[in-house]
Amino acid sequence: MRTECSAHFVVMDAKSDSMDKPFSIIVNGQDVSVRQGMSVAAAILSARQFSRRSMNGAPRAPLCGMGVCMECRATVNGTPHVRTCQLLCAECMEIEAQ
Amino acid sequence: MSEHFDVIVVGAGPGGMAAAAIAAEAGRKVCLIDENPAPGGQIWRGYERESETLSPHRMEFLRWRRRLAASGCATWNEACVLAAPQRNTLRIEQGAQCVDLSYGKLILATGARERFLPFPGWTLPGVLGVGGLQAFMKAGLDVRGQRIVLAGSGPLLLAVAASLTRAGARVLMMAEQASRQTLLNLSFHLALLHPAKMMEGVTCRWQTRRVPYKQQAWVARAEGRDRLERAILRVNGSDETIECDLLACAYHLVPNLELPLLLGCAVENGVVRVDEQQRSSVEDVLCIGELTGVGGLDKAIVEGQIAGNHAAGRTTQAYELVPELKKHRQFVQWLDEAFALRPELRALAEADTIVCRCEDVVRERLEACNSWREAKLHTRCGMGPCQGRICGPATEFLFGWDTRSARPPAMPGRVGSLAGEDVHES
Numbered sequence A: 001m002r003t004e005c006s007a008h009f010v011v012m013d014a015k016s017d018s019m020d021k022p023f024s025i026i027v028n029g030q031d032v033s034v035r036q037g038m039s040v041a042a043a044i045l046s047a048r049q050f051s052r053r054s055m056n057g058a059p060r061a062p063l064c065g066m067g068v069c070m071e072c073r074a075t076v077n078g079t080p081h082v083r084t085c086q087l088l089c090a091e092c093m094e095i096e097a098q
Numbered sequence B: 001m002s003e004h005f006d007v008i009v010v011g012a013g014p015g016g017m018a019a020a021a022i023a024a025e026a027g028r029k030v031c032l033i034d035e036n037p038a039p040g041g042q043i044w045r046g047y048e049r050e051s052e053t054l055s056p057h058r059m060e061f062l063r064w065r066r067r068l069a070a071s072g073c074a075t076w077n078e079a080c081v082l083a084a085p086q087r088n089t090l091r092i093e094q095g096a097q098c099v100d101l102s103y104g105k106l107i108l109a110t111g112a113r114e115r116f117l118p119f120p121g122w123t124l125p126g127v128l129g130v131g132g133l134q135a136f137m138k139a140g141l142d143v144r145g146q147r148i149v150l151a152g153s154g155p156l157l158l159a160v161a162a163s164l165t166r167a168g169a170r171v172l173m174m175a176e177q178a179s180r181q182t183l184l185n186l187s188f189h190l191a192l193l194h195p196a197k198m199m200e201g202v203t204c205r206w207q208t209r210r211v212p213y214k215q216q217a218w219v220a221r222a223e224g225r226d227r228l229e230r231a232i233l234r235v236n237g238s239d240e241t242i243e244c245d246l247l248a249c250a251y252h253l254v255p256n257l258e259l260p261l262l263l264g265c266a267v268e269n270g271v272v273r274v275d276e277q278q279r280s281s282v283e284d285v286l287c288i289g290e291l292t293g294v295g296g297l298d299k300a301i302v303e304g305q306i307a308g309n310h311a312a313g314r315t316t317q318a319y320e321l322v323p324e325l326k327k328h329r330q331f332v333q334w335l336d337e338a339f340a341l342r343p344e345l346r347a348l349a350e351a352d353t354i355v356c357r358c359e360d361v362v363r364e365r366l367e368a369c370n371s372w373r374e375a376k377l378h379t380r381c382g383m384g385p386c387q388g389r390i391c392g393p394a395t396e397f398l399f400g401w402d403t404r405s406a407r408p409p410a411m412p413g414r415v416g417s418l419a420g421e422d423v424h425e426s
Helices: A007-016 A040-046 B014-025 B056-071 B130-138 B156-166 B180-193 B195-207 B258-263 B296-311 B315-320 B322-338 B343-347 B363-367 B372-379 B391-399 B415-419
Strands: A023-027 A030-034 A073-076 A079-083 A094-096 B003-010 B030-033 B074-076 B079-083 B089-094 B097-108 B112-114 B147-153 B170-176 B213-215 B217-223 B230-235 B238-243 B246-251 B253-255 B285-287 B354-356
Touching (some): A023 A040, A040 A073, A040 B130, B003 B014, B014 B030, B014 B056, B014 B296, B079 B415, B089 B415, B097 B296, B112 B130, B130 B147, B130 B156, B130 B246, B147 B217, B147 B230, B170 B230, B180 B195, B217 B246, B285 B296, B296 B322, B315 B322, B343 B391, B354 B391, B363 B372, B363 B391, B372 B391
Parallel strands (some): B003 B030, B003 B097, B030 B074, B097 B285, B147 B170, B147 B246
Antiparallel strands (some): A023 A030, A073 A079, A073 A094, B079 B089, B112 B253, B170 B217, B217 B230, B230 B238
8 A cells, every 4th residue: 555655664675675576656547567776767668658748738758768858757756847767666656647 | 065076077977987086096086976876877877787797898887886986986876967156166956955066177978868850750659769768778678579660870779779689679670861881881990990899780780680770761750649559661762661669769969068068168060179188168177978079988988087187187197098089089970970861851850740849849830930049939949848958959950050058057957956045055
């Protein structure tokens, strides 16, 4: 249950995890299985999801992979405009296209 | 906590790592600043992870990584340079904090990004950069079984096709806009002067031998409902439709000139003008790597060592490396010539094709403008969060505009950081 995830719990769990043990994050309401060290943008792409809607409402997904194009920016745990290609997946993360 | 460093290096790719390690080994107080979670830049991305295999490239990364760690250099990851509020000072945003750092010498190693050219459908999810796809793969994207088309121009096409193939993807085609003849010329030059680079190319082609590698070929458009379903390629003048999951398309690289421009460094022919000690036109500011000409790893490391030595006052050591530079600068010229863009690509974007992705500005609206400045004022092209990093080089090619201008913030930051509200100073 997401609501039970406190910051403390996240840190403890991340440390005790082996490098390759999968966990899941939520992207636009969909559960996505990811691994430690995976970027959020890579998770968005692997789920065939989108990261934002353009000015005209069209879906957009990560493009450049190196923090330049800003197409991967999304709302992460309530914080908008996060460049998801520069951010690693962590337990209890919730990503919402913006 | 404003702090002073003898040398600040911006960009922790191969060149930046070499420069920082060398300057710190010479006893200088050095800080290496980078946006990413770990050093390595684009080419050494993901090498920090222990799960990576021990390739020769990764061994070289680990050597510099060890030198850097032993040198006493301070490394700041996930840190962004926002502005240069006064002489010899940079304003850095890292997480929630914002700091002003002053420097004796500044070495800029901000690398390059891919050049994207607009074509119908290029904004669909599933269309991405060539180096972009490589970066996502290194960041954990599983490509096994994915049907992928690679297109555009540059040596990355072959390298990325090879790593996709090794990772189990189904690469359906590589479409290179350059002609077979210019590629043959390049191979000939490489065989003579850079046999190692040539061998790398041959190895990549061997690994992708089952993938058609078309020259004089490019993506005419991408189609799909809400995401990519197929790419239409123009090969030898006729169109070919390929159903695919991902289309990676980018046209070689352009240097990230935002910081050098912000500091006032002179730029000529699209690169920062430097002397043989890597000094730019601005006092105390040195530029290395792709900023001075797109030439890849080896050039960046040599230039990084020269700049690191120079910044640490060891000019003799710096001059000793200068003879090596010649062949690397030659390589830059060969790449530029081989992957020069053909004029037909200007016609790919149609009247209603989006050129500025941030603000959804279509080509038709830009046709009515006479300059980059006018386009910004009238259409908001280049005014979105990427600040023209993607549409700038595209409009330079499409309309011949000079889009090189820079003003703070160099990256989107908090208003408070720019105003200096929460800047920690002692």
